Amino acid sequence: KMFQLTATPSSALADEPVAIRATGLPPSKVVTLQASLKDEKGNLFQSRAFYRANKAGEIDLEQDPALGGDYVGVHSMGLFWSMKPTVAFQRLLKRDVMNSPFCITLDLYDSVCFKDSATVPPRVSQMVQRWFSGPGVQRKQIREGRVRGALFLPPGEGPFPGIIDLFGNIGGLVEFRASLLASSGFAVLALAYFAYEDLPEKLLEVDLEYFEEAASFLLSHPKIQRPGIGVISVSKGAEIGLAMACYLKQVVATVCINGCNMVVEVPLRYRDLVVPPILPALEYSQVHMSGAVSLQRCFGELLNKSNHQSVLPVEKAEGKILFIVGENDECIHSRAFAERAMDQLRSHGRSTGRMLAYPGAGHLIEPPYAPLCFWSWQHKLACPVVWGGDPVAHASTQEHVWGEIQKFFRQHLVKTTNKL
């Protein structure tokens, strides 16, 4: 009997599911499925799960449960989201999103293999390509005025709804989410704001006029819809995204993932306004048993202090805001901050906010099937930081959130043609 392993589609966008099946196995045999990927720096990420073939010698990941390994139960994309770095504290992040995919090797071993170096070769292997930009998506390097980033345009004439994509204290330019969103029909500007090209090396203040320039640039582009744009933002980026929603009229739809509703660590400036930051109390940090540091309580303590001058005036936001909260966020007390913002909206009679809270999800909520990054090295603090998250819950959160984000932007950005 010939061992066969199929993965369909074998080449797809990273946010598309893959159907994995194995046939030609000995009936009822317990086998190992292993996924391996080398990132652009050569770091190895792997996952494995143990399945039992049925009487016909088949395994179908869409129906059959993993018995053990990196996940347990029926999780058709489990091999993707449970991949872990072989060297601790590394985060999987695609840098070149246009020219190459992540190549994942799926190996099937006809026994239970859980050692890092399998002593037997796999019986059959299959390669799967995961792309971060769809056919026809264009990337344009942006150096307009002070604005630094990359604009991703869907194929076609447009105009397309425009979105600014902001990451956090990782700095530099992170493009993979912008390119994936562009592949779903949005014009997305991945915007850098520090540690990139001639931008400041360190974030010493948030100059909202820089982000206003970026918004104006986007709205002036011939392929981008007017009059309003959206913002998708995570972590420190979400604090900035929320500030943009408060102060910039052009921002009509903002997604804030695991951010604070206060100005934190560095001041916020917008024209004459200077909003002083609240400083996290690092003495409340906790060292996780891995040695990585959880910062959640440092920010949590901020909630006990009444620091109105640092709180962002969400009631001033004219557009819609969607707060996405991972309840197992070990970096910040995400839920508490989002609830404070929602309370503030309500107390001002505003119904512009909505919160989606996900039990078990951690800080780094990414597009679907991205491996849970539970901890990684944080350059600013020069130590490993715990982001948190329970793998299964985090994975299903990422799937659900991605759909909600696109629904949100389509609802509030796309012009309905019968509007007069």
Added chain:
Amino acid sequence: MAQLTAAPLSALVDEPVHIRATGLTPSQLVCLRASLSDEKGNLFYSQAYYKASDTGEVDLEKDPSLGGDFVGVHPMGLFWSLKPETPLKRLMKRDVMNSPFQIQLKLCDPDVPITNRDSSTLTASLTLERWYVAPGVTRIEVKEGRLRGALFLPPGDNHFPGVIDLFGSGGGLIEFRAGLLASRGFATLALAYWGYDDLPRQLREVDIEYFEEAVNFLLRHPKVLGPGVGILSICKGAEIGLSMAINLKQISATVLINGPNFVISNPHVYRGEVSQPTPYSIELISSNALGFVAFHRVYEQTGDVDSQYFFPIEKAQGHFLFIVGEEDKNINSKCYAQQAIEQLRRNGKENWTLLSYPGAGHLIEPPYSPLCYASRIPYVHPNILWGGDVIPHAAAQEHSWKEIQKFLREHLISTRTSQL
């Protein structure tokens, strides 16, 4: 002038230390750091943040840590929260006679961010000695017949109750617990059974006659009180300890820490009778978000449920103390202790005590030992998850050590007086 005091400066590892800082400004925020270098030069660190009182003092017996490696009032927290600089290293003293562990305690300004570098201003420091043997304890290399180990004798001319100390995990000769137990008045034989001297390099079978030789050796010794001996055992050692207690009449008291009530991996042999190892399902292992592997489900279909595999514990004549860490992720300890106890009950026997500790993991060691949450052992997959939550695990270690000594005294000493 800021001052740091700790008393006693030199003590046994199972003795608490009272740490205080004085001469601070009122409400001053300080950091207390502990560091240790083991015999191979591996570094271990811990830290905690405290706020001085109105009188400029910090007293670890009364004041709560705000953050760091532990939170709350934990006078010995700096000891049991020590973490390896190189992940997964386990702290274990090899030479117990000639040198203590030296712990550097430092009082410093809070280091922001948290790093292990000694970059913060050093205000005061001192060195503590933590010994595994009391003054006057003697160590005798044991190389009689097949026996390989080390006998630790308390000081003095008396007779002492005899105990055999058995570890599991990686084989070799582990002496630290035996040295401590001898310091508390027991003649303790740290017994190796594989991976040491001319013993088998790998464990092939458990020959109970080897352990019977050890029992006879101990009882023959002029300083050992008879007529029975005790066993202090953990993990694989506890599996063997249980087998010994059943087959050897001279076992009066057996402490079983996180052990199975059935044969694991290697057959037990005693005078021609062979007990085969219990079948297991290796595919039921699972990795957590950090990539550490839990083995506690592999006997789910056999040893967890089927009494055909259970040791005939009702045949044992001595007393049992079961010590269970309920968060043990290596073996299903709680289930196995309950099965063994149920079997004793059904046979009308009451010769047992159970101490079950919520939050404690697999490696329950003497008090103030750092929680080893995961580590590597030879011949097995790296990154084995032992489990345990730091604070309850520390409490379990403190409580169980006292109970172990009480139990051994009760069942090893009283029998003698009843024979007069």
